Amino acid sequence: MSTEAYSTADKIDAQLPQLQCQRCGYPSCRQFAEAVSDGDAPGNRCDPGGIRVLNLLNSIVGQTHQALDQNFDSPLLPTxxxxxxxxxxxxxxxxxxxxxxxxxxxxxxxxxxxxxxxxxxxxxxxxxxxxxxxxxxFQKKETSTFQRSLTTQSSHHRLNFERWQRRTEPTPIERTYSNEASLREEIARSVARVRVKRSKLNQEHPPRERGAA
Ligand code: SF4
Ligand code: SF4
CATH class of the missing domain: 3.30.70.20 (Alpha-Beta Plaits)
Incomplete structure (x- = not known):
């Protein structure tokens, strides 16, 4: 992805409600932003954002959608x-x-x-x-009250989502050994390596020499 495309994704992401609701068909607002920026998704699929977000995305990516895709357009949404x-x-x-x-x-x-x-x-x-x-x-999503609540809460939701992502991210060792079986195998190999080292040490320097009782 080019630096310029990334910057466009940032601009789009900044306008999205950050509900992380997947109603656009993407796992997160960020991934939808990247898809729109890359031209892989049209900008008329953020259901909660309605016409307000549609217009903002039109101006960022130069699209001319007049309405949300009807498959991504619920008149009422829960709060x-x-x-x-x-x-x-x-x-x-x-x-x-x-x-x-x-x-x-x-x-x-x-x-x-x-x-x-x-x-x-x-x-x-x-x-x-x-x-x-x-x-x-349930509220009508195109009302100014509903849309205002999205804009005032988006930073809070983004922060909570990022915190949740960090908490559920695999640790470096989990990333290296992506399943439990391979992690167990690596642990078994480490234990075997330690045993070999210990036995070599015992042969070269018997425990009595090292002050053992
Ligand atoms: S508690 Fe709220 S934010 Fe969490 S999954 Fe349910 S609807 Fe979504
Ligand atoms: S539908 Fe809108 S608010 Fe929901 S995840 Fe997609 S971009 Fe975010």
Missing amino acids: GVVIRESECIGCTLCIQACPVAAIIGAGKLMHTVISTDCTACELCLPVCPVNCISPIN
Whole structure:
């Protein structure tokens, strides 16, 4: 990717709502921004951003879309979700699905949503095995109230998403040994290397020489 294209992706990303909702068909706002910048996606697919974001993207990339793609255009969107705590079985699947760490709870303990952090992306809904999460407070997305709330909260959501990404990123050793089996094999090889070294040391310098009892 050229430096210029990256800069365009930055400009697009800065205008996106940062809900990380995947309604555009991409795993994150950033990836949608890069796809639009690279010409791989049209700029008329950010459902929550509506006409406001569509116009901003038109001006950045020089497109002339007049409306959102109808497959990416919901007139009403929720502004939060609620977990019916009496029905929650504490499975933690929603915690793992949430891109901004807006759900608190632990295994076998009921979970609850931090409403100020929730982007209403609805990604936790399909993973709940007992259907105890519901979207709430539906609003018309083209209203100035809805759009203003997107612009005022986007930095907060971006920060939470970046924090979540850092927490779920594999550690360097996990990256090198991408599955548990290869990590176990490497540990076994390390243990074997230490045993060989120790046995060599014992032969060259018996424990008594090294002050052992
Ligand atoms: S807020 Fe818009 S760009 Fe971001 S993930 Fe949702 S639909 Fe895609
Ligand atoms: S709690 Fe659910 S709807 Fe809210 S941000 Fe997390 S995954 Fe999305």
